[in-house]
Amino acid sequence: MARHLYSCPLRWSDMDAFGHVNNVVFLRYLEEARIDFMFRLAPGDGSPSFAGGSVVARHEIDYVRPLVHRHAPVTVESWVTKIGAASLTIAYEIKDPEQVYVRASTIVVPYDLAAERPRRITAEEKLFLQEYLDQEPAAV
Amino acid sequence: MARHLYSCPLRWSDMDAFGHVNNVVFLRYLEEARIDFMFRLAPGDGSPSFAGGSVVARHEIDYVRPLVHRHAPVTVESWVTKIGAASLTIAYEIKDPEQVYVRASTIVVPYDLAAERPRRITAEEKLFLQEYLDQEPAAV
Amino acid sequence: MARHLYSCPLRWSDMDAFGHVNNVVFLRYLEEARIDFMFRLAPGDGSPSFAGGSVVARHEIDYVRPLVHRHAPVTVESWVTKIGAASLTIAYEIKDPEQVYVRASTIVVPYDLAAERPRRITAEEKLFLQEYLDQEPAAV
């Protein structure tokens, strides 16, 4: 039951006029973690791959505490909470060793760009995702 | 039972490498609508105002169909689905006359920047918000 | 000797932690004005068009005074200062009726995406650009 850990560097411009990382920017951090997980790690040789097309169908995101720009990255911990025939749900925590800033989950739909429609998850992809599957309900 | 309508201009850079408005950018559109509603329209004279401090506690967002950059703005329609003692919930649809692109809701917490803690919604603010209150459950 | 006027809406998130429109964001305003000028207005029927591919080769930008978010748009005034065989130079001012915030210029190179190389400006494009040609040296 693996967890995907992504070390996510902040940018100074991630802060808004209130001097905190803006709520919208945390979804960029989730995107970076998801791309590392689904585009770089997930299989794709000889089969459709997530990098070849995937669509976000839904986000839920809870903001637990504010974050200010600093030079050290935050960690985005991700796992899979559900594997459907044609969608998967990813849960995440954005955190430091001591504390959690954000809890979130995303429904992702693999997409066939050539056919312009959603496609089913392949058996190879399912095997990969199952390593990260955790019964624990998504935090949000 | 009023609805707040915000005409939201797109930027070409809102598109990502897949050639659609990126899922994260839609939360910017919601932010712009919310700021127009809560910072520009909502009362604040002689009382704490939302513009003086407010924090997003949670977003839920459903992506209904993709959007490509064009010169005409999209409409963000917003209303209030819940008024608590120290929080409110806003529901939105991002749409054209013919179709909906996104349905979402946000929990906002008024914040006292000086005292550095959440504050209660004032009676004046409640009166303002009630004009936009709709029993209809948030779309997401 | 026409000038292209683009009414550019601000977003609250254009401000950085110092509470001003961030210096990088002004280049987004220039991009929006340029896209309106080159993608929407410029000819393209029956010929390669700028919308079909163009590359920024160089920017110069001078920051004259700071700008804070407000609901009224700023104006980006653009004109053409040079038309080469395979490049053009656009000059801009970002301003209100009373004052100038930014002066800038950009060298743009039309690009043939299929052939993956720069291309020459067509006679039809040159005629269009000459309407906006002004000998006045770029402000920067």
Place this chain on the structure above:
Amino acid sequence: MARHLYSCPLRWSDMDAFGHVNNVVFLRYLEEARIDFMFRLAPGDGSPSFAGGSVVARHEIDYVRPLVHRHAPVTVESWVTKIGAASLTIAYEIKDPEQVYVRASTIVVPYDLAAERPRRITAEEKLFLQEYLDQEPAAV
């Protein structure tokens, strides 16, 4: 004659609809490098510091070759080309070991936020900057 080297991670969203890192985003990379150099490294104890306030007065930026998102960071190499009484000029190259993507320079003005006006460079800051001073004219 030191050079400041900043390892700058890319984000997938740095690409625009043409599938390359957008020209505006490179100025974010320069900002990150500058903040690392001026906010993190530069002195400030017991004196006004750059982090306490500084304003970009001018950018020049030349785009040498396009860059596509990848997981490895790019290097931003920075040095100081001019130290004035109340401004400094930074030159940069954004590059890999094999090739250069961008050459640029920025004029920065230290700013006294309390007094709301530009301030002079301190003797301590000048000593720090001189380590990075290079007579070589800025690349642009």
